[in-house]
Amino acid sequence: MNRREFLGMAVAGAGSLLPGCGGGSSGVPVMGGPLPPGGAALAQGLPLKSLATLANATPEAGRFSAALVAAPADLSLLQGRTTSLWLYNGLLPGPVVDVREGDHVRIALENRLPLDTTVHWHGLPVPAEQDGSPMDPVRPGATRIYEFDLPPGTAGTYWYHPHAHQTTAQQVSMGLAAPFIVRAGDDPLAHLPEVTMLVTGIRLDASGQVSPGTAMDFTVGRQGEQLLVNGGRLPVHSVRPGSTQRWRILNATSARYLRLSLDGHAFTLVGTDGGLLGAPVGPLSEVLVAPAQRVEIVVTASSTPGARFTLRAQRHAIDTMGMGTYAAEDLLTLATTAESPVGPLAVPSSLRPVASLGPAVARKRVTLTQSGMGMMAGAGSFLIDGRPFDMNRVDYVSTAGDVEDWEIANQTMMDHPIHVHGTQFQLVSRGSGGFATPAPYAAWIDTVDVPSGTTATIRMRQDMPGKRMVHCHILEHEDAGMMAVLEVRPR
Numbered sequence: 002m003n004r005r006e007f008l009g010m011a012v013a014g015a016g017s018l019l020p021g022c023g024g025g026s027s028g029v030p031v032m033g034g035p036l037p038p039g040g041a042a043l044a045q046g047l048p049l050k051s052l053a054t055l056a057n058a059t060p061e062a063g064r065f066s067a068a069l070v071a072a073p074a075d076l077s078l079l080q081g082r083t084t085s086l087w088l089y090n091g092l093l094p095g096p097v098v099d100v101r102e103g104d105h106v107r108i109a110l111e112n113r114l115p116l117d118t119t120v121h122w123h124g125l126p127v128p129a130e131q132d133g134s135p136m137d138p139v140r141p142g143a144t145r146i147y148e149f150d151l152p153p154g155t156a157g158t159y160w161y162h163p164h165a166h167q168t169t170a171q172q173v174s175m176g177l178a179a180p181f182i183v184r185a186g187d188d189p190l191a192h193l194p195e196v197t198m199l200v201t202g203i204r205l206d207a208s209g210q211v212s213p214g215t216a217m218d219f220t221v222g223r224q225g226e227q228l229l230v231n232g233g234r235l236p237v238h239s240v241r242p243g244s245t246q247r248w249r250i251l252n253a254t255s256a257r258y259l260r261l262s263l264d265g266h267a268f269t270l271v272g273t274d275g276g277l278l279g280a281p282v283g284p285l286s287e288v289l290v291a292p293a294q295r296v297e298i299v300v301t302a303s304s305t306p307g308a309r310f311t312l313r314a315q316r317h318a319i320d321t322m323g324m325g326t327y328a329a330e331d332l333l334t335l336a337t338t339a340e341s342p343v344g345p346l347a348v349p350s351s352l353r354p355v356a357s358l359g360p361a362v363a364r365k366r367v368t369l370t371q372s373g374m375g376m377m378a379g380a381g382s383f384l385i386d387g388r389p390f391d392m393n394r395v396d397y398v399s400t401a402g403d404v405e406d407w408e409i410a411n412q413t414m415m416d417h418p419i420h421v422h423g424t425q426f427q428l429v430s431r432g433s434g435g436f437a438t439p440a441p442y443a444a445w446i447d448t449v450d451v452p453s454g455t456t457a458t459i460r461m462r463q464d465m466p467g468k469r470m471v472h473c474h475i476l477e478h479e480d481a482g483m484m485a486v487l488e489v490r491p492r
Contacts, residue, residue, distance in 0.1 A: 044234065047236055050231040052197055052199065053096045054097045055067045064104065064107070066107045069090060069108055069111070070091075071110065079205070084205065085211070086175050095161075100182070100184070101183065102152070103153060104151050105148075108147050112139045114141060114172075116141065117138035118177075119137060119145075123160050123162060132422055135169075157276030171214065174211060179199070182249070183276075189277070189351070193245060193299065195247040196248050199253055200253060200254060202227065204223065218256075219382075219477045228332055238336065239338055240302045240337060241302070242302060242308075243343045248300055252291065264310040264312075266303065267284035268284065269281045269298060271299055273294070273295065273297075274447045275445025276353065277297070278444055281352065285298075291418035306340065308337045309336045311332075311335070312333040319452075355427070357443075358404045360404065363404075363405045364406045365397055367410070367471070369413050369473075370384045383478045385471070385484065388485075391486075396471075397485065400490055403463075405462070406458055410456040411455055412454075416451065419449050421461065423489070424462065425446065426445070428444070433455045469488075
C-alpha cells in the first residue's frame with residue numbers, strides 16, 4: 002500500500018509550474034475561510050489603496066538612493082484598538098521601490114527591530130554579498146547599505162522582504178514586505194494604466210494582535226490568515242466601464258497559493274516573475290500564483306456601468322495529507338463606475354523576447370524530502386536532500402556562466418514553491434512516473450511550484466560568484482530547515 006492509499010486521499014489537479022497552467026482541488030478538509038474562534042476581523046470594502054513610493058534622495062540621472070527603516074509600529078487596523086506590527090518606514094505594505102533598467106541602486110537599511118534582519122531583493126540579479134541572505138545579518142541598532150546595478154533586461158515585478166535565519170516567516174507575517182518595480186525604456190505596455198496589487202496575509206488574535214506561529218504552521222504553512230490587498234481587506238477597485246489596465250499581482254503571503262479568477266472576466270497573462278513574456282497568453286479564466294511568485298495580467302473591465310465583480314482566490318489543494326486545501330476567498334471587488342463605457346486598449350502580439358539559454362552543460366538533481374508523515378512529523382519535517390539547512394555547509398557547486406538543468410523531485414506529500422537566489426531561470430518540463438510535459442511557453446521565473454509527486458526541470462545560469470540560497474518559499478518550511486546552499490565559483 003502506498004502512502005496515498007494509506008491516507009485514503011485522492012489527488013486531483015497537481016497545480017501549475019507556470020502561471021496559467023491550471024490548478025486543482027480535492028475533497029480534503031478545508032483550511033482558510035472563516036476565522037478561528039476569537040480571531041478579530043478587519044473592516045472590509047474600503048477603496049483600494051495606492052502604494053507609497055520610496056523617495057529617491059538623489060536628483061542624479063541613473064542613480065537611486067534611499068533609506069529604509071525596519072521598526073515596530075502601531076496601526077489602527079481594528080476600530081478602537083491598535084495592532085503592533087513591524088514595518089518598513091511605518092507603512093503597510095512597505096514603500097514601492099520604483100526604478101529603471103541601468104540604474105545604480107543604493108539603499109540604507111536601519112534595523113530598529115529587536116532581532117536580526119536582512120533585506121532580500123527577491124528575484125533581482127544582485128551580487129551575492131548584496132542579496133540579504135541569512136549569512137549576512139543586520140544586527141539590532143545597526144545600519145547596512147545595499148548597493149547594486151540593474152542591468153538591461155531586468156525590467157519586471159519583484160519584491161523585497163527579510164531573510165533572517167529562522168525568523169523570516171515571523172518578520173513577513175508582522176508586515177515586512179513591499180514591491181520592487183524595474184521599468185524598461187522600451188516597455189511595449191507603457192500605454193496601459195497600471196495597478197500594483199501586493200497580496201499579504203495577517204492572522205489576528207482576539208485582542209487584535211498578530212498571532213504567533215504554531216507547530217501546525219511549520220507543517221502546512223501559516224493558516225487562518227485574512228488576505229489583504231495593499232494592506233486592505235476586500236478593497237474596492239473602481240474603474241470606468243470598458244477600461245483596460247495592467248495589473249501587477251505579487252503573492253507575498255508566507256504559504257497561501259492563489260488560484261486567481263475574476264468573475265465575469267477573462268484576462269491576458271503578459272508577465273511572470275522576471276518580466277514580460279515573448280507574447281501574450283490568453284484569454285485565461287484563472288492563473289495560479291504560488292507563494293513568492295508574481296504575474297502581470299491585462300484586464301478589460303465589463304462595459305456595464307455600476308457593476309461589481311470579485312477577484313477571488315479559488316479553492317486549491319496543495320497536499321495529500323488531508324490538511325492542505327485552501328477554501329475559496331474573495332480578494333478584491335472590481336467596480337465599474339456610472340460613467341459611459343470606453344473602448345478597450347490593445348495588447349501587442351509581441352512583447353519582449355525571452356532569450357534561450359542554450360543547451361545545458363551540467364545537470365543537478367534536488368530531492369524534496371520529509372522526515373515523517375505530515376502532522377506526526379512536526380517542525381523540521383520538510384528537507385532538501387534529506388538534510389536540514391546548515392549555512393556552513395555547501396550543498397551544490399556551480400560555475401559562473403554555465404547553463405545547468407536542475408531536476409527538482411518532490412517526494413513529499415505537499416506542494417513546495419522552490420526559489421533560487423541570484424538569477425531568473427526557465428521551466429523546461431514537469432512530470433511524474435517517467436513522463437514529462439514541456440513548459441507551455443517560455444518565461445523567466447525565480448520560484449517554481451513543484452507539486453507533490455512530480456519533478457520539475459529548470460534551466461538556469463548563475464553569472465555572479467558567491468553563495469546563494471535554494472529553498473522552499475513556504476516561509477515556515479524555510480525557517481525549519483528546507484533550504485540549501487549553492488556556491489557559484491568563478492570560471
